[in-house]
Amino acid sequence: MLLAIDVGNTNVVFAMFDGENMRTRWRIATDPRRTGDEYAVWLIQLMQIEGIERADVTAMIVSSVVPRTRHNLEVLAQKYFGVTPLFAGEGAAAWDFEIDVDEPRSLGADRAVNALAAHAKYPGDLIVIDFGTATTFDVVDSGGAYKGGIIAPGINLSLDALVNNTAKLPRIAIEAPRSNSVTGRNTEDQMLIGVFWGYVAMMEGLVARLKAEIGRPARVIATGGLAVLFGAHSDIFDEVDGDLTLQGLAMLARRAGAA
Structure with a gap:
């Protein structure tokens, strides 16, 4: 499953995609000080409520207008899901x-x-x-x-x-x-x-x-x-x-x- 994350100035929205279908989404207030560990505690509990396991996450992509959140989301991806996140507009996810x-x-x-x-x-x-x-x-x-x-x-x-x-x-x-x-x-x-x-x-x-x-x-x-x-x-x-x-x-x- 794909974990898509949209980081705005007010809220961060997390969504789980199974193929082209969005299975669920969650919202949390944007706070650049929030660590990858804090994201994980919050997110993994919500995933479990929906019957989604950590191992189900095979990819992650992030769109962000708050640069200070980047490192903590990279920690979330690598430490808790074992994936390297894509960032919208960069590398393999560059605009076409x-x-x-x-x-x-x-x-x-x-x-x-x-x-x-x-x-x-x-x-x-x-x-x-x-x-x-x-x-x-x-x-x-x-x-x-x-x-x-x-x-x-x-x-x-x-x-x-x-x-x-x-x-x-x-x-x-x-x-x-x-x-x-x-x-x-x-x-x-x-x-x-x-x-x-x-x-x-x-x-x-x-x-x-x-x-x-x-x-x-x-x-x-x-x-x-x-x-x-x-x-x-x-x-x-x-x-x-x-x-x-x-x-x-x-x-x-x-x-x-x-x-």
């Missing part, structure tokens, strides 16, 4: 598509993996929106080339900035407003309207500008933790594919002959 931007090496591994997976799954020109710590918009042409994109603050970052830099505003949960009215009658509703519908308006406006710039029909793919929430309140998404990054990692591992 064009990255047509000014500084190709600056492209985050997660965004490149999303581009790979989206092109493999969906036809035509694509706009891939990933809801993470930051919200990214990535443009992939019909030939699979990565053409560039946009980085915006994630909605939770926006809310944190609002709460942390004001004296009296309370912390609220990210959810859809209870009514369609955009005239809030209390502080909490006004904050939620501003954050939620403001974010929807930002997404819709940027997608419209990207489509105009592409000049051809483009399919919009949403992924990441909040994709489902926003997908229920905007018609800009053609597909909501929450596991796109993990699926891309599995594809990359298979191309490298590791799964």
Whole structure:
């Protein structure tokens, strides 16, 4: 089985693949100080609950935007599973598509993996929106080339900035407003309207500008933790594919002959 690991700024997601099928996944908060031994204690217990043995893991691939986690994940792979991990974009797992931007090496591994997976799954020109710590918009042409994109603050970052830099505003949960009215009658509703519908308006406006710039029909793919929430309140998404990054990692591992 393949262990695929997506290291983001907020969470690390572990997924087990049996061939092309994702059997299960788990999530833990990102902490660069977490050792390989600590990962192992947590992960192996969860594997046992799912009936997965350590010996079942025959390959591991990692996509990371947090360089300080690398060594500890290498320890996890080598000490507890006896495998040498692949890292997305390196060696046998190097990108096999064009990255047509000014500084190709600056492209985050997660965004490149999303581009790979989206092109493999969906036809035509694509706009891939990933809801993470930051919200990214990535443009992939019909030939699979990565053409560039946009980085915006994630909605939770926006809310944190609002709460942390004001004296009296309370912390609220990210959810859809209870009514369609955009005239809030209390502080909490006004904050939620501003954050939620403001974010929807930002997404819709940027997608419209990207489509105009592409000049051809483009399919919009949403992924990441909040994709489902926003997908229920905007018609800009053609597909909501929450596991796109993990699926891309599995594809990359298979191309490298590791799964």
